Amino acid sequence: MNRTNPIVQIQGLSKHFGATEALRDVSLDIHTGSITGLLGANGAGKSTLLRHVIGLYLPHKGRCVTFGCKAGRLGPAQLGRIGYVHQEGELLEWMKVGQLVRYVSTYYPNWNHSLEEKYIADYDISTKSRVGSLSPGQRQKLAILLAIGFEPELLILDEPASTLDPVARGQFLDLLLQIIQNENRTIVISSHILSDVEKVIDHAIIMRAGRILRDCSFDELKEEFCRVRISALSGELPAELPFENVVERQQSNGQAVITVKNSSPEQIEQTAEGLKCQVEIQTLPLEDIYKIVVS
Amino acid sequence: MSVLSVNLKHLYQRRSMWLVYLFIGLLALGFVGDLPGSSVGKGHFILLVALEFLIGVYTASMSVEILTKPLSYCLPGHRRVPRKFIFSVGLMTNLVGSLAFLACANLSRWQWVLATCSLFCAGLIMYLIGVGLVFRVRNSGPILGLAFWLLVGVAFLDLHIVAERAIVDHPFVIVLVGLVGSAAVWIWLGDSNWARRFCAISRLGLLDVWDPNKMRQYARKQAASKWDKLKNHPDPWVERFFLGHMNDCDHLGPGRHIWGGLYTTYGVTLSRWKGTLPGCLVALVFVLCLSYLGSEGTNILFLMVGAMVVNMRLPVYSGMAIPGGRNERFFTAIILAGSIVVLVTAVLAVMAVVSVGLAPIMPEITFRGTDLPFHAMSLRLLIVPSLIMPIALALRLMIFRKPLSAIASMSLVVAMMFVFGISSSGRFGTLINPTSLTSLLILGWLALALVLRHICTRRSLVGQGRIY
Numbered sequence: 001m002n003r004t005n006p007i008v009q010i011q012g013l014s015k016h017f018g019a020t021e022a023l024r025d026v027s028l029d030i031h032t033g034s035i036t037g038l039l040g041a042n043g044a045g046k047s048t049l050l051r052h053v054i055g056l057y058l059p060h061k062g063r064c065v066t067f068g069c070k071a072g073r074l075g076p077a078q079l080g081r082i083g084y085v086h087q088e089g090e091l092l093e094w095m096k097v098g099q100l101v102r103y104v105s106t107y108y109p110n111w112n113h114s115l116e117e118k119y120i121a122d123y124d125i126s127t128k129s130r131v132g133s134l135s136p137g138q139r140q141k142l143a144i145l146l147a148i149g150f151e152p153e154l155l156i157l158d159e160p161a162s163t164l165d166p167v168a169r170g171q172f173l174d175l176l177l178q179i180i181q182n183e184n185r186t187i188v189i190s191s192h193i194l195s196d197v198e199k200v201i202d203h204a205i206i207m208r209a210g211r212i213l214r215d216c217s218f219d220e221l222k223e224e225f226c227r228v229r230i231s232a233l234s235g236e237l238p239a240e241l242p243f244e245n246v247v248e249r250q251q252s253n254g255q256a257v258i259t260v261k262n263s264s265p266e267q268i269e270q271t272a273e274g275l276k277c278q279v280e281i282q283t284l285p286l287e288d289i290y291k292i293v294v295s
Numbered sequence: 296m297s298v299l300s301v302n303l304k305h306l307y308q309r310r311s312m313w314l315v316y317l318f319i320g321l322l323a324l325g326f327v328g329d330l331p332g333s334s335v336g337k338g339h340f341i342l343l344v345a346l347e348f349l350i351g352v353y354t355a356s357m358s359v360e361i362l363t364k365p366l367s368y369c370l371p372g373h374r375r376v377p378r379k380f381i382f383s384v385g386l387m388t389n390l391v392g393s394l395a396f397l398a399c400a401n402l403s404r405w406q407w408v409l410a411t412c413s414l415f416c417a418g419l420i421m422y423l424i425g426v427g428l429v430f431r432v433r434n435s436g437p438i439l440g441l442a443f444w445l446l447v448g449v450a451f452l453d454l455h456i457v458a459e460r461a462i463v464d465h466p467f468v469i470v471l472v473g474l475v476g477s478a479a480v481w482i483w484l485g486d487s488n489w490a491r492r493f494c495a496i497s498r499l500g501l502l503d504v505w506d507p508n509k510m511r512q513y514a515r516k517q518a519a520s521k522w523d524k525l526k527n528h529p530d531p532w533v534e535r536f537f538l539g540h541m542n543d544c545d546h547l548g549p550g551r552h553i554w555g556g557l558y559t560t561y562g563v564t565l566s567r568w569k570g571t572l573p574g575c576l577v578a579l580v581f582v583l584c585l586s587y588l589g590s591e592g593t594n595i596l597f598l599m600v601g602a603m604v605v606n607m608r609l610p611v612y613s614g615m616a617i618p619g620g621r622n623e624r625f626f627t628a629i630i631l632a633g634s635i636v637v638l639v640t641a642v643l644a645v646m647a648v649v650s651v652g653l654a655p656i657m658p659e660i661t662f663r664g665t666d667l668p669f670h671a672m673s674l675r676l677l678i679v680p681s682l683i684m685p686i687a688l689a690l691r692l693m694i695f696r697k698p699l700s701a702i703a704s705m706s707l708v709v710a711m712m713f714v715f716g717i718s719s720s721g722r723f724g725t726l727i728n729p730t731s732l733t734s735l736l737i738l739g740w741l742a743l744a745l746v747l748r749h750i751c752t753r754r755s756l757v758g759q760g761r762i763y
Contacts (some may be wrong), residue, residue: 036570055621056614056756072621072752090615100533103558106541107551107617131616147616288718 012062083147093132351425378484416473
């Protein structure tokens, strides 16, 4: 990841729709080569934020700059380097799949036809079907093809896999892993399927109610929390466990499971030694980290 | 609270129904204001019967909408509620409406009683016809359009006077038909299969036309059957034509996007141009018939042009992922607006030329003792689309998601068209001169350009009800 030149710079961005404040004073940078997971509940502001990046929305306050260009001024030179997939993305219903692919590919002089053919074969997409008669999953596959066919420098995926079946989701993840082999490719993925997202991201942004709660590398986020299973070596565990920064706790009989924040394994083991108990330290899955951060 | 009373709550809880009440209320008010001293024989009382048809259509539409919701299928006791709901509303409204004969001046007391019962049953018959049509057809919208033309036809042929006389002179027949018909419809609506037939089907309610999200969902659900009719369209030559021109343009310039916009707007129509010929012929015959009505006839033509434009959407609000920025959307929209005006003007020009060519040979017709000569379309009218359409398109862009405002804008467009129609007929002839027309032309297109520029540079392009 190249940290010197952010591909997207957002500073103090606020956006409201009527009385609803969708984004509040959001600031973040997305660096070239990063794979950023944008996480948040429904209505957190993820899609709103991503739409600013590609210029579909304009901020009421603050600024959003993509490829050195303000959101309102993005043109073919910048948008031709961005691939965008949205769950409810618009496609031209009356066209056949093949016609739509040819139409969209005409806009991109660097369209990769071999990638297109491979993708169509791998995903079993029928080019003779009418777009309007495709199922939601097939539409999503087509939308993904239209977004990656020109090998964009910035790929924005807004709930790309929500309508895909498990097999297609697995294929999509494999495709994503292939895409990220290119270090110059930047990906921003917003998804509720955190188990998939955590396999690919190296940077995490967690949002709630239009604000950013966390913006850090995924490794930092994972190291921030850990789960500790405590077993008493003899007798019962004390009612009050002297571990610091406990965010969650479950205790019964001679065992306890706690989640701690910002505690190193050495500190935990030292405390456990004092308690005369055995500890097993585990990293948390992203889903559990997310629940703790937003709660 | 019973299931029936919950259903009856729809009558006042659905805000979109207030518009319907306003419309029906105004009609009823106009009728009631005319009542005192009215006598049988002029057909005034038939308006009540016609209103009952409208009320039947709306009541049945609400019932059917509830039946289409999967939740209502599982509700205990709900299968039989639609007919109770429909008959409750029908009986109440007919009871109130039939009392209109109270104001009738030339009926004896005994005649009044019979006529009231007869009017009650006649209204109920029309009400249940409206209900029956809604339950039998796929979508209720066309019923209203059909009803309007039927009313026009009935009034034109004085059938309303005949109907009124039948109600007063043959009350027992009307009452018998009403009772038998009501019983038959009661049994028919009691079929529990209605719930199964309507459950979860895609259906557009009369009140859904104001909801862009529902319209979009409905359009998506209909896509499969609708697009299958396209078969192999658009033709390969259409695709080659447009994609070829796109490829000839610089990929960073607006030209490629303009050609892309033209392709997506006209591709299918161009491919199916042969299929539009029958429609054009029908339109031409219609215009020739209108030509017998003189300038009033051509005003109706403007209505059609305006109604078409109000429903058009320029491709500004779109989330389609192609690399066109806001500037490209602006240029594409302007060019498309111009192309629409050119096409409409060309179609009108063909019609005008044909009517001018046929004028010497078209016969004069006589209707109800009035001689109606053929009036060729005035070629001056060809300026009208250029004047009206940019303003109508600008209004449509600005008020894309507010149903009441959309009604207001449509009314404004219709009013503008009548003003132009009146002006062109010579009554305000001094208003129409090259200077004023040129000024209006420039102002109209300037307004559209400014609105487009504002939207393309300052507004959100997706979400919040904005649809392509």
